[in-house]
Amino acid sequence: MALLPILFITALSLFLTPAQSQLSLDYYHNSCPRFNQIVQDTITNKQINSPTTAAASLRLFFHDCLVNGCDGSILISSTPFNSAERDADINRSLPGDAFDVVVRAKTALELACPNTVSCADILAVATRDLVTMVGGPYYNVLLGRKDGLVSKSSYVEGKLPRPTMSISQIIELFASNGFSIQETVALCGAHTIGFSHCKEFSSGIYNYSRYSQYDTQYNPRFAQALQKACSDYQKNPTLSVFNDIMTPNKFDNMYFQNLPKGLGLLRSDHGLYSDPRTKPFVETFAADQSKFFQAFGKAMEKLSVYKVNTGRKGEIRHRCDAFN
Template sequence: MAFLQILFLTSLSLFFTPSHSQLSLDYYKQKCPAFEQTIRDTITNKQITSPSTAAATLRLFFHDCLTNGCDASILISSTPFNSAERDADINLSLPGDAFDVIVRAKTALELACPNTVSCADILALATRDLVTMVGGPYYNVLLGRRDGLVSKSNYVEGKLPRPTMPMSQIINVFKSNGFSIQEMVALSGAHTIGFSHCKEFSSGIYNFSNLSQYDREYNPRFAQGLQQACKDFTKNPTLSVFNDIMTPNKFDNMYFQNLPKGLGLLRSDHGLYNDPNTKQFVEMYAADQNKFFQAFAKAMEKLSVYKVQTGRQGEIRHRCDAFN
């Protein structure tokens, strides 16, 4: 019996790490009562003026957490002495709207509660509130993160999935971060909002092979539409296409419904439907939006506490783009 009790307590300690235990839902209730309302006011104004903000911030959050934990290290600007995460090649396309909304929220909170709220907490809560604002599921966000003290571009390689990777490699990236295949597919549903630049999928729609101009995984009419939309992408690298052409600004399960129809945009999108390890979950979420929302919410709660720093770790930055 004693052995079983020790085993049980050990398993609990593996799940509830010391860092997690210092987080709470009401962390700022006394320290900064204006915290949540300030976040909501800031993101509402930004989302109204720039509808791509929700997708941009969600992507920024992924890139922050999966690299070195949810510590806002993605927000740090490079200096002559340090090339920061945001300047790694995979992060160069991160939209400016996401950085801007976090800076705005931090500025407002420094006026309301100086030296109190971390940039990591701002990014985590802003992401959740923006997701719900565009129709996505609500999920709990524990608070009390500290901002990281390290941000290096050479730490990024291999930590983030690339759309050109085979599905087996993408699965391994998530597994190395402690996420199951089902959690990976659920998180991939974030592609129900946002857009991708033409250069990220151009190899699949132009001169694909000797037998076909485009990858046959694409719906033919969709491929032709993409060719037209991206025809000048070499001259204008900012050209982009919505990830979900059916309901691009609504967080729903249409992304998964699109994949069996050949309406996936990226190679990784097609891979989700074609790989037997992931196809079952694509079909499940395409058939039942509630199951997708439940899985996405649970995976986001897990992601949001990934390798967080708390207590005496890290710092509370005065500004989000620079260490104190």
């Protein structure tokens, strides 16, 4: 084993819970030797054919981990007897590409090594590999998660950040999960890829106040362009705009560079730059992409082991959308 993974494991072991300490970088080395290659092949084909897959998977991973830990519970389909997480109001707009890439990888892995790899591990690694594929940082993902046995839409409310939240609410939400303000801002940098539906920011660009049609934190020309782009959003709720209009398909620090220019899309984006608690980190990440990548990678490593199931807690699902 290389020196870097050894140092990583040694440092990480200082704050891992007993469940998390059962994870390892080479968990499937013997039981499924082609695990990494199969996931890599799957995500490469999917991303090439559907360039929104990286952003979709990153969002799906957040929505999985922040609710009940990184246990793949977001992947479960509802039944007549249970309304699952994916059918909570905030999750209904999750793109199908992310679910599809996990299903494809699971199908290939079941052929190669049946009943061995969890859906939670697939989602964690696929997300990392997709982020790296579109230019983002490589970060370590410990493996050995088991899939959760519970998925209820009623558990979702209040666990996920909404675009209309104030920065204080977002800071409080992430702090309740053990994340610092710096880590919170770094994770918000995920908005450097992907898009948001017009309905999520329409209140900021139409009839904002008695004195202005739009929130004055927007660059005026940007606000006017958004008004045109979203003019039919009430008739067509699928209308959307890239979160980063400058380099929408590249994971970089342009998102942070956009914020001081009034080119943030959501209320929470504007808040990151206007709030004195978060502004210094926005400025640091805007000025130095390597610092953003380092902070994002460490925050993702931390998020990826949040409340994981290991050992006898959980299962290895035969299908990612249904309990065994």
